[in-house]
Amino acid sequence: MQTNEAITIERDCDAILIPAGTPIILPAGSVVFITQALGGSYTVNINGNLARIAAKDADALGFEVEDTEQGGQRPAREDGTVDEDMVWDQLRTCYDPEIPINIVDLGLIYNCEIVPLEGDGNRVDITMTLTAPGCGMGEFLAQDVRNKVAIIPNVTEVNVDLTFDPPWDQSMMSEAARLEAGLY
Numbered sequence: 001m002q003t004n005e006a007i008t009i010e011r012d013c014d015a016i017l018i019p020a021g022t023p024i025i026l027p028a029g030s031v032v033f034i035t036q037a038l039g040g041s042y043t044v045n046i047n048g049n050l051a052r053i054a055a056k057d058a059d060a061l062g063f064e065v066e067d068t069e070q071g072g073q074r075p076a077r078e079d080g081t082v083d084e085d086m087v088w089d090q091l092r093t094c095y096d097p098e099i100p101i102n103i104v105d106l107g108l109i110y111n112c113e114i115v116p117l118e119g120d121g122n123r124v125d126i127t128m129t130l131t132a133p134g135c136g137m138g139e140f141l142a143q144d145v146r147n148k149v150a151i152i153p154n155v156t157e158v159n160v161d162l163t164f165d166p167p168w169d170q171s172m173m174s175e176a177a178r179l180e181a182g183l184y
Contacts, residue, residue, distance in 0.1 A: 021136025
């Protein structure tokens with residue numbers, strides 16, 4: 001896939017305007033340029049504006065809809081616990097729609113805790129932030145986290161809390177992310 005290549009939207013397609021977080025519809029026949037295709041979603045440039053297209057709508061771009069649900073690749077633990085490595089692996093499939101670096105390496109995940117529930121199942125509590133407090137994409141990114149963590153075996157609930165305390169800054173990025181972003 002070439003990011004400088006013009007792609008014609010094949011059918012009306014739901015999208016989210018970045019960074020406002022406003023839902024829009026990209027009409028069939030619209031010409032877009034893909035700026036990022038990570039974690040199953042696509043960030044496209046349409047008439048100088050950025051929009052996020054969900055993985056389920058890849059066919060509107062002429063791509064096959066792929067199953068990005070990696071949680072089912074490992075078997076459930078027989079003791080009913082959650083594999084914490086699977087949680088972190090799933091979090092690494094979530095990307096800021098404007099920055100081609102996953103949210104773990106960006107330093108957006110402040111806390112991740114697995115809580116056994118009475119009776120059966122487990123809740124995963126995640127505290128995360130955004131790179132900018134005014135970003136309208138926060139709830140969409142949090143929902144992406146919920147969806148991806150919820151498919152992990154033995155996870156029955158996912159709670160995502162957005163916080164801005166402490167505020168995010170570039171020092172929270174992993175060394176690899178800083179190198180990738182040219183911030184070394």
